[in-house]
Each structure stands twice: as C-alpha cells, then as structure tokens.
Amino acid sequence: MTKLQCGQFRLALDRPLIMGIVNLTPDSFSGDGLVGSVDQAIRHAREQLEAGSDILDIGAESSRPGAIPTPEDEELCRLIPVLREITTWGVPVSVDTYKPVVMRAALEAGASMINDITGMTRPGALDAVAGSDCAVCVMHMQGEPGTMQQAPSYDDVVGEVRAFLTDMVHRCRAAGISNERLVLDPGFGFGKTLGHNLALFRVLSEWTAEALPLLVGVSRKSMLGAITGRPVEQRQAASVAAALMAAQKGAKILRVHDVAATRDALAVWAAIEQGDSK
16 A cells, blocks of 8 residues: 655555645635634634545645745744644644745644645755655646746646656655655646646546656636636535546545535545445
8 A cells, every 4th residue: 555654644545635725825816815813724724624634734825826925934924823733633734835944944843744836946945855754745837826827838738747747756856855755746727728727637547757646736726617617616516526536537635625525525436436335
C-alpha cells in the first residue's frame, strides 16, 4: 500500500483523501474568507475536520485570478495563530504558500505539508522544506495570480504541464525530498482556459509524471461556472461531481470546500464500485 509521508503522519492512499479548505483571506473567490477572526477561523477548521477532512489546508494569501500579493508579515499574522491551534488536533495540516519565509514558519508551528502554487520554483523554497519530513505539493501555474487568466496559451497543455512537474520532481529529489513526500497538482484554473482544464482532467487516469499521487482542486472554480452557468455560491453539486470524477480517475487527494457532501459521494461510490459498505 502506497503511503504519503506527511510530517509525523503516514497517510495511506488506498482511498481518496479529502483536504478541507480553510481560507484566512479577505478576498477568497469562493466567498469563504475568514481574515480577522482567529476564533472564527478555528471554528471553521473544526467544522471541516468534523465533516470528514483527512487533511486541513490553510491559506492566508488569496491566489484567485487578479489577486494582489500579500506581504510576508501580513500572511504570517493571519496564519500562525490559527496554525498553532489546529496543529494540536492530531490531523495533518497543509499550508498553502509559496514564500520560503512562510514555509519555514509554518513548519516550525507544526505544519505537516506545504502546498505551493508556484511548484517550489521560488528561490529558497526547496531549501525551506528539504530538511523537514513534511509532504510537498508541487503545482503547475502559468504566470502569476494577478494576470494568469488574461490570456493563457499552450501548444500542448498536457505535455507542457507534465514536463514542468517532471522537471520539478527531479529538482525536489536533487534537494533531498523523497518520492514518499511528493504530491503533484496539475493546477486547474491557474493560467488555463476551460479547454485547457478539461484536456488535463480527461487524462488524469493516464497521468505518468513520475507515478506520484495527484491532488485535484476544482472546488467551486470558474471552470464549473462556465460549464453550469451557476455563480460560485451555487456550485456545490458541480464541485462534488468533479471531485468524484477525479477520484474515479485516480486522484489521491481532493481539495474541497464542501467536505461533508464530498465525503458522502465518495462513500456511495466506494459501496457500489468497491464493495465497501462501512
């Protein structure tokens, strides 16, 4: 059985794991930002855990299209008080950041995973995590959040995303990060049109970039709005359907806002397709 080294945790990947989102930002695209209230953020994290999250993913800087970068000190001020509390709960906690200073502080505060939208490409990022035992999610993004959706362009989106992730895996290994600590994310919605996103989604089951586990995060994203015509607050059904299809195509971690609904969908799938009625 394949397992993911995630700090002090060894996570079995024999079923899809649910990563519950906790946004500590004022401008989350999904409207669930919790900046300014540590107690409220902790309550939401507890709700995500009790709803069935296997991993909590905490982000203190918005990466929505058009987002303005958050200063390091502000990101840390939002993040650390919440992180210090929830890392005592006995659950793996992922921190969504691309800044090496924030990575180091998060790991010191007990984070088990670093989820980097820039794919560990920033100077100092690999050094920040290499000496720890945290898991590392390497994501593909074309451009920067502020401009990434203005005119995404690829000659071969699948080939280019695979090539980037394969290259970054080799760099991670060279820095001393073992395969057991690595997760890959194609980066749905990060510098990609609807057509690009669908092309990547269709080949998830054929993904061959180093045979590492895939994380898929499409929850409430604009690609689902483009398909359904629904605003962000009405995309739960589409989000659950996309998460279930990602699981069926082999994704090992599903990053979602709607944890309970996703958990129920996975339970029905497991009972019908895999004979698991527990």
